[in-house]
Amino acid sequence: MAIKGILFDLYGTLIDIETDESMDEIYRGIAHYLTYHGVYLHRWEVRDRYYQIMKKQKELCGEEYPEIDVEAIWNALLDQEGVKADHERRKLALILAQLYRGISRNRLQLYPGVKKVLDELRPVYRMALVSDAQPCYALPEIKAVGLDGYFDPVIISTNYGFRKPDRRLIEKALDIMKLMSAEVICVGNDMYRDIYGANRLGIKTIFVDSNQGDKYHENVTPDFVAHRFEDVLRGVEALQ
16 A cells, blocks of 8 residues: 555654753752742742642642643643633743753754755655654744744643553544554664553554664564665655
8 A cells, every 4th residue: 555644753753852851950940930929839849849749740640651741730830839820820831841851951953964954855745753752842842943833733742641652542543544554664763662662552553763762672674774864865765
């Protein structure tokens, strides 16, 4: 069956990102910012409460591969601190989530060759994103690196409460695209989350051997290995 669509992972596949969530500056900056909204917490309290709420959120999720919602975490913390006006609290939660990401981020850039490859593929194939991500991070970051408008649909795990390798994320993309498993190729950098996840649906895969992601998972072999992103073009051609 002819290939009609390509499903891409985002981080570690298209976008080279580095974050460090252990940085003291994150929690100090957020603690200082919160004082302007009447919330007075030490930086360590901000950090500990964030992770406590995250842990509870995961425990209550009930999914095999639970995904967190960072805006909901900050919303819960603010609610605990007495910020009761729903609209104000949600708006502030979004700001805190993006502050957290912005301060923790050390690098955000496309891998070499990404735009060139996508520009060659776009006239021929429908392209979608299936990413373990937070919409409040991913959507602005997609725009920041110049990838806005390349993908339809954009499937982001937080919107569903579970993450890859849960097969339902890919199934959602296929449903929207009106394509079958045999008509798409999945491209990703993580042998477990991307390649194993796609294999569960019988989808052909291209493993992008980037600087991120698990390189090995037992009994999982991709159909093609791209040692540089430019090699994805050869992979797509080989898997027709």
